[in-house]
Amino acid sequence: MTVYETDVPGVGRKFELEIGDDQRLVAVLHHDGKRDVYIRPSDDADSEQLFTLSGDQARKFGSILEGAYFQPVELDEVTVPLGEAIIEWHEVGEGSELAGDSLETASVREKTGASIIAIQRGSETIPNPTPDTRIQLGDTVVTLGTRREQSELEALVAGEE
Amino acid sequence: MSEALVEVGIGLAALALVGYLAMRISLSVIPAYIVAGIVVGPHEPTSVLGLSLTLVPETEFIEVLAELGVVLLLFFLGLEFSVDQLLADRRRILTAGTADLGINFGAGIALGLLFGLDATTTLFVAGVVYISSSAIVTKSLIEEGWIANAESEPILGTLVYEDLFIAGYLAVLVALVGGSDDVAAVAQDVGIAFAFLGVLAVGAWVGTAVLDRVFAVDSDELFLIGVLATTTLVAGAALTLGLSEAVAAFFVGAGFSQTEHVDRIEHLIAPVRDLFAAFFFFAIGLTIDVTVISTVAGLLGAAVVVTTVTKVVSGTVSGRAYDLSPLRSLRTGIGLVPRGEFSLVIAALALGASGQVATVIPPFAVGYVLVMSIVGTVLIQHSDRLTDVLVPLLPGAG
Numbered sequence: 183m184t185v186y187e188t189d190v191p192g193v194g195r196k197f198e199l200e201i202g203d204d205q206r207l208v209a210v211l212h213h214d215g216k217r218d219v220y221i222r223p224s225d226d227a228d229s230e231q232l233f234t235l236s237g238d239q240a241r242k243f244g245s246i247l248e249g250a251y252f253q254p255v256e257l258d259e260v261t262v263p264l265g266e267a268i269i270e271w272h273e274v275g276e277g278s279e280l281a282g283d284s285l286e287t288a289s290v291r292e293k294t295g296a297s298i299i300a301i302q303r304g305s306e307t308i309p310n311p312t313p314d315t316r317i318q319l320g321d322t323v324v325t326l327g328t329r330r331e332q333s334e335l336e337a338l339v340a341g342e343e
Numbered sequence: 344m345s346e347a348l349v350e351v352g353i354g355l356a357a358l359a360l361v362g363y364l365a366m367r368i369s370l371s372v373i374p375a376y377i378v379a380g381i382v383v384g385p386h387e388p389t390s391v392l393g394l395s396l397t398l399v400p401e402t403e404f405i406e407v408l409a410e411l412g413v414v415l416l417l418f419f420l421g422l423e424f425s426v427d428q429l430l431a432d433r434r435r436i437l438t439a440g441t442a443d444l445g446i447n448f449g450a451g452i453a454l455g456l457l458f459g460l461d462a463t464t465t466l467f468v469a470g471v472v473y474i475s476s477s478a479i480v481t482k483s484l485i486e487e488g489w490i491a492n493a494e495s496e497p498i499l500g501t502l503v504y505e506d507l508f509i510a511g512y513l514a515v516l517v518a519l520v521g522g523s524d525d526v527a528a529v530a531q532d533v534g535i536a537f538a539f540l541g542v543l544a545v546g547a548w549v550g551t552a553v554l555d556r557v558f559a560v561d562s563d564e565l566f567l568i569g570v571l572a573t574t575t576l577v578a579g580a581a582l583t584l585g586l587s588e589a590v591a592a593f594f595v596g597a598g599f600s601q602t603e604h605v606d607r608i609e610h611l612i613a614p615v616r617d618l619f620a621a622f623f624f625f626a627i628g629l630t631i632d633v634t635v636i637s638t639v640a641g642l643l644g645a646a647v648v649v650t651t652v653t654k655v656v657s658g659t660v661s662g663r664a665y666d667l668s669p670l671r672s673l674r675t676g677i678g679l680v681p682r683g684e685f686s687l688v689i690a691a692l693a694l695g696a697s698g699q700v701a702t703v704i705p706p707f708a709v710g711y712v713l714v715m716s717i718v719g720t721v722l723i724q725h726s727d728r729l730t731d732v733l734v735p736l737l738p739g740a741g
Binding site for chain 1: 423425477482485490491495499502503606613668670671
């Protein structure tokens with residue numbers, strides 16, 4: 183995936199991106215921020231202009247394409263005082279010694295320090311599981327603990343072999 | 344003072360009016376600005392329906408505005424001159440650019456000899472007909488969408504080559520019109536011109552770090568004034584020493600081109616350039632007596648026909664050097680036909696000369712640019728008709 187850059191005197195800069203089958207996306211960035219985007223179906227074809235964006239529109243659209251665009255987080259909703267703890271999701275893998283055990287037998291909390299706060303089974307979620315809830319192969323356990331505790335638990339759950 | 348203000352006001356009003364009309368019919372503003380100067384200037388037409396049209400005389404004030412236009416045009420040429428591009432693609436740019444130079448500059452020399460012009464005048468004619476208009480060409484590329492096509496590569500490559508050539512060429516021309524008839528003295532002047540080029544090139548190279556630091560100011564106002572001051576001072580110093588102010592400005596621009604200030608300059612100073620460049624085209628129009636253009640009609644007519652054809656031919660050759668198809672090669676040629684601002688910079692140089700250069704070149708160049716800027720734009724807009732006919736005639740057409 184090569185990007186070709188060319189200066190366009192008096193206008194700005196042109197970028198060409200190969201997108202397979204001889205096709206190229208061509209973007210012309212004007213000094214005033216305007217972006218023209220073209221597609222060129224093959225080396226020897228006339229390009230077709232797809233759209234023109236202002237600088238602001240282009241930056242927003244670019245971040246959407248990049249997968250980096252999310253609605254800003256409402257800060258007052260995430261004041262959960264977890265301290266150093268984090269919540270993680272672990273899948274119970276083949277060969278995990280926890281599979282088939284009840285939470286009481288598994289005694290994850292004693293072994294690792296992290297505690298299981300929910301179990302996701304298929305499309306169903308069991309919140310606040312009781313000591314006699316059994317862990318099954320393929321479950322995803324949701325756990326609360328520090329990074330170190332989480333990594334110890336991960337070893338237990340994933341069934342390292 | 345009140346007179347000067349009214350004159351500048353009339354000039355601006357004329358520029359705005361014709362500029363608007365040119366945009367409406369999708370033509371370049373350059374010929375329109377020249378026409379504005381011709382109409383309100385001291386020469387024919389002097390009146391319409393009994394109303395005087397000699398509204399704006401050639402004053403030193405307007406000359407200074409025009410001179411700033413030349414300096415800023417060349418400053419931006421240097422600013423946008425891409426050394427990296429030239430080096431990265433040197434083989435193809437060299438081939439395409441040399442074909443362009445050989446064929447079109449060569450055609451200019453042939454025309455000069457054919458019409459019995461002296462050596463210096465011939466060299467001026469060659470420059471005027473050789474150099475394409477970056478402004479009109481790139482604007483047309485954007486408007487026609489060719490910018491995203493394969494033909495834009497040889498077109499932009501050729502412009503880079505022409506830019507570099509014009510810097511050296513102008514330096515030599517200034518030495519040639521310096522006044523001495525003695526061959527040894529001229530040779531010495533040309534030598535000094537090249538030494539000057541060398542110093543400026545090194546200055547541009549070394550100055551980058553200094554410019555980066557000195558112009559890192561927050562205030563847009565100070566930045567604008569500082570950049571203009573540097574450019575104008577260096578250009579003025581060059582002119583005082585009998586060297587080309589335009590070439591000096593080119594290298595100041597080249598010095599800035601490697602700094603982090605390029606975008607800021609494009610934002611803040613391009614509008615200033617547009618204003619003064621408009622005055623430059625206007626001032627050229629003021630100095631021209633259209634009735635004098637008829638004295639060079641033969642040369643003008645021959646040049647228009649011959650150099651339209653040679654640009655299309657040289658461009659087609661350049662396109663082939665880039666391995667383009669016959670259609671795209673032909674479009675490369677058509678795309679480079681417009682001539683404009685740089686032909687006029689050469690003409691402005693001739694205005695200050697003496698002898699045949701001063702009588703032939705200004706009317707020739709103005710007439711030539713008026714025709715070629717319009718012919719070039721129209722050819723690009725209607726290139727389909729031309730390529731439909733010509734492409735089947737080219738070797739290698741499928």
